[in-house]
Amino acid sequence: MSPARPTVQVIGRRLEPADHRLRDFLTRADQPYDFYEPDSPEALDLLGRHAIAEARLPVVIDGDQVFNGATIEALAEAWGGFQPPARAHYDLAIVGAGPAGLGAAVYAASDGLSTIVFERDIPGGQASHTSMIENFFGFPDGIEGAHLARMAARQAERFGAELILLRGVTGGHWDDETRWHFELAGDVEVTADVAVAAPGMEWRRLDVEGLDELLDRGVYYGAGRSEAATCTGDDVVVVGAGNSAGQAVMSFADAGARVTMVVRGDVLGRTMSGYLVDRIGEHPGIDVRLRTQVREVHADHERLRAVTIEDAAGAVERRPADGLFLCIGGEPRTGWADAAGVRLDRAGYVLTGPDLLEAGNRPEGWPLDRDPLALETSVPGLFAAGDVRSGSTKRVAGAVGEGAMAVALAHRRLAELAAAV
Ligand SMILES: Cc1cc2nc3c(=O)[nH]c(=O)nc-3n(C[C@H](O)[C@H](O)[C@H](O)COP(=O)(O)OP(=O)(O)OC[C@H]3O[C@@H](n4cnc5c(N)ncnc54)[C@H](O)[C@@H]3O)c2cc1C
Incomplete structure (x- = not known):
């Protein structure tokens, strides 16, 4: 699978689990890609140029090669990532x-x-x-x-x-x-x-009712690298207080999201590097909530829309959330x-x-x-x-x-x- 190929184009739906997994794969494989929603002008132009009338999403276009209904396995196979062992x-x-x-x-x-x-x-x-x-x-x-x-x-x-x-x-x-x-x-x-x-x-799992049904539909374990690129203007909640949570918070805030950081403990620096604590403190787009936990998730049309958080004094608050990222250790x-x-x-x-x-x-x-x-x-x-x-x-x-x-x-x-x- 190495070295990386020239930039590929991906047409898919941002909150569709299979499409998300494909983008996550490309991001983590360090494969450059452009991502387009299916009704965007760029996607319609690409589908027209490659004469794909009945496209099965997600579609990946790699030069002249088109993967209709693309899967990680199909891409890995085509890109030479599926070799069997050469010896016994x-x-x-x-x-x-x-x-x-x-x-x-x-x-x-x-x-x-x-x-x-x-x-x-x-x-x-x-x-x-x-x-x-x-x-x-x-x-x-x-x-x-x-x-x-x-x-x-x-x-x-x-x-x-x-x-x-x-x-x-x-x-x-x-x-x-x-x-x-x-x-x-x-x-x-x-x-x-x-x-x-x-x-x-x-990843350690968070035990909140209804959370598993929303996995990859707005709820993600990990720092959500592939999501950061498309979250400008979104409301994002990150749970955790380690370096992985700190990095996630910074990358969402730098991408223009409104970020709430939910931390169970009473300080930020216990498990996070000092340089991240300083940057988070200085960033105007980040709201840090200490001694707070996520209690409920709220969905609409099978997509995450909000979370309810509760602080140590028992005060609850429902906050809008397009994304909930769980970085609570492993x-x-x-x-x-x-x-x-x-x-x-x-x-x-x-x-x-x-x-x-x-x-x-x-x-x-x-x-x-x-x-x-x-x-x-x-x-x-x-x-x-x-x-x-x-x-x-x-x-x-x-x-x-x-x-x-x-x-x-x-x-x-x-x-x-x-x-x-
Ligand atoms: C979001 C995030 C940010 C981080 N930031 C930093 C940082 O800035 N600096 C830093 O020093 N550290 C950082 N860390 C920690 C660092 O990434 C880990 O310490 C490091 O990756 C540990 O490496 P590892 O190889 O031991 O385990 P892992 O990275 O967990 O890799 C284990 C691999 O084994 C594979 N595997 C598991 N079971 C099987 C099986 N049965 N068959 C085949 N394969 C299997 C898994 O798929 C995985 O790829 C961060 C961690 C996270 C999650």
Whole structure:
């Protein structure tokens, strides 16, 4: 799928879930596009020029090629993003192509390891939702998360790593204590000598009645990168107080939306970087409501129209809302860990290295005559990197660094396996 293609044109309805998912995909894949509502003069002109009388929305026009009723899968297929694995066995398999998985892929492939990366979505993970990363080493003016992810994926591919996109790992097991088996959708199985688990986090859900029915119809989890471009003059509510909420608030306000920021705590700076707190405080288009929560959502014709918020004193207020963006943090994706025998901490993050030792003793069932390596899980040869790991910094630079470090440790495990043969 890389490098990006010249700008494509998209004709669709802004608040139609399938159309939204397509725009979100293009935005996060760092693919430039123009977006037009179907009754706009530009859309009518494009449909006429390409002689599409009965257009099935969304339509994507890529040069001479027209995708009627376009889907993410159809675009990925046409743009070369759906290659099957080239081999049956690899030195290293990586689950997740967020910053940690991509970091591992770049270093492993450049070290000459045969490397495969499984990604159920597109590369970038949470970073692909980030409008501007300003604290990543080497980019004094910041870098868009989607752009960073695309460049990292290209770099990994250039060194020979295989990226299997839009296909998640559905199961796996450890065979003979020496070989990992991964099952992918479509009955594909791949094995590897060592593995890095970098599945990151998923959004924490907000429990408000009727919210799920409005998902992608005005309610969104995440910072709503694809929506920011079309929200001028809208009323937008952002829930959360971390950096992701802060970035979302700034990008909507800069795009000309009237933004209400709903924060459960009593200060803004507890989990948000100081530079964002300062910018939010100075922006005239942002109304910060501390000690406040969203209690109800109100819809009309299946579209979000308003939200009811309540402050700590019990005062309720109904506010108009064209968009509600939920940036209330995440939970580690570790539903797979129990079956794999991987130990977690109390909050559900993967334990690694010294954190696995109890009073200096190795974890129960640990089969080797050495302690687990620094990023090694309770299963030898399976390393964890990035946000999913207990004690990680939950930052892009930290995730990339852990990916690279996991590869250095994987070499030690590979040497151990080679010596045992
Ligand atoms: C909106 C937002 C803004 C942020 N801003 C900043 C910032 O400015 N600076 C900063 O340093 N950090 C920022 N962060 C945090 C940063 O993005 C994360 O710390 C970082 O992305 C963690 O990387 P990761 O690779 O560990 O996990 P993730 O980014 O969560 O990536 C995990 C990947 O694994 C994939 N995956 C999961 N399960 C499977 C499976 N079974 N099979 C295949 N693939 C799977 C997922 O689809 C995902 O792509 C921000 C986060 C958000 C959400």
